[in-house]
Amino acid sequence: MKTNYNWGIIGLGKIAKKFATDLQSVEGANLKAVASRSLQKAEEFAEDFYAENFYGSYDELINSPEIEVIYIATPHVFHKELTIKCLKAKKAVLCEKAFGINKAEVEEMIATAKAENVFLMEALWMHFLPHYNYLLDLLEQNKYGKVKSLTADFGFKAPFNLDKRLFNKKLGGGSLLDIGIYPVFAAMTILGIPDTIEAEAKMSKTEIDEECSIVFHYKNGIKAKLKSSLLQETPTECHIKLENAHIKLTNRFHEPPSSLEITPDGEENKRIKFPVTTLGYNYEAIHVQKMLSQNKIESDVMTFEKSLQLISLLDEIRKKIGLIY
Structure with a gap:
């Protein structure tokens, strides 16, 4: 059973810093590379959080043969496109909440995970605390x-x-x-x-x-x-x-x-x-590695169904308040 995984992080804002901090406490997790649209930002992040490599483009990280699982921490509007790129490159994905902007996006992300037979989970970290x-x-x-x-x-x-x-x-x-x-x-x-x-x-x-x-x-x-x-x-x-x-x-x-x-x-x-001695993001990372070790493409905790139910509720609320993206 595989127990060691090479992680990549895309989008290097505040949440990514917290996740990278806690990833250091996860047994078998190796932060292999990070990526930002700014090469300087990626280099600084890599130095601060002991990543082995850094890239000034997301595609370089996604296409790296060494990366096995990618944490996506960009703004919501980029989640679907980046998730699908990762899945098609056969990289497992832990994507920050909200999973997508609407239910149609989430359905497409899940369909791609199933078609590519690659793990995908929404990073609703509260569910693992x-x-x-x-x-x-x-x-x-x-x-x-x-x-x-x-x-x-x-x-x-x-x-x-x-x-x-x-x-x-x-x-x-x-x-x-x-x-x-x-x-x-x-x-x-x-x-x-x-x-x-x-x-x-x-x-x-x-x-x-x-x-x-x-x-x-x-x-x-x-x-x-x-x-x-x-x-x-x-x-x-x-x-x-x-x-x-x-x-x-x-x-x-x-x-x-x-x-x-x-x-x-x-x-x-x-x-x-x-x-809790960490910031709390380690629990979802541990769970992802457990699912990967069992060759799962879907979490048995934060399931596809839960993500679909959640985005459906958010869509209904947005409809009632007149918020359209």
């Missing part, structure tokens, strides 16, 4: 009864800058795809696909959603209230009301270190901590 998996297991045990409601938010004050992707429509900007995806994913994995969706947004002068408020409606009156914002700091917490308890994922619920606060009805608050 210890505290989130503990939560999902706890809810499955039904110890505190069924979920009655959920609220989740993610907001920060972003400086307006058209050179950056957040406010640039051509780069897939907006709060929903960048950070709103986390509250939406939490509701999807905890409550499932809603029966109906309400959504409204505050749009910027560049025609992206600066702020988005969403309500998922489920049978029996169950609701998920979700929010994302580029205009203000929000608690960035996830609250789950069950029949016999309240659970809170504490500040910045989508990342480590996080903790669960469980308050059973009539009892005192109990906090469960999850000490």
Whole structure:
């Protein structure tokens, strides 16, 4: 069974730096090469994160015979094209969220992975973190009864800058795809696909959603209230009301270190901590290598179906707020 893999990274921004930092802690992972449209940036990144090679074009990395798996960390609008190029070059792909700009793109990416018989996974790193998996297991045990409601938010004050992707429509900007995806994913994995969706947004002068408020409606009156914002700091917490308890994922619920606060009805608050010594990106990298060692083309955790369900929800929300890329 193969246990060592040569990684490449395409797109060398802030997330790529975090991923490269954690990749150093993953047994059997070798950062073979990195690529940017700027050769100088690639060289500096390679030096900082001990990559063996660096390239001033994405194609050079994709076509390198030494690279086996590629992490794509470019803006959303480039995900589909780069993923398909990698897959056709027989390189396994871990592609940052949001997987694509819309469902049609995600369907094409998945179809290519199947046609080429090459591994592909959306890098929804939250799904692999210890505290989130503990939560999902706890809810499955039904110890505190069924979920009655959920609220989740993610907001920060972003400086307006058209050179950056957040406010640039051509780069897939907006709060929903960048950070709103986390509250939406939490509701999807905890409550499932809603029966109906309400959504409204505050749009910027560049025609992206600066702020988005969403309500998922489920049978029996169950609701998920979700929010994302580029205009203000929000608690960035996830609250789950069950029949016999309240659970809170504490500040910045989508990342480590996080903790669960469980308050059973009539009892005192109990906090469960999850000490993590990394930034948290190592967990998805470990999973990718495990899948590759088993000759899988699809994750058994972040499945193709989950990615399709997630992008379908994001598409429906965008339709309701009038955000068209």
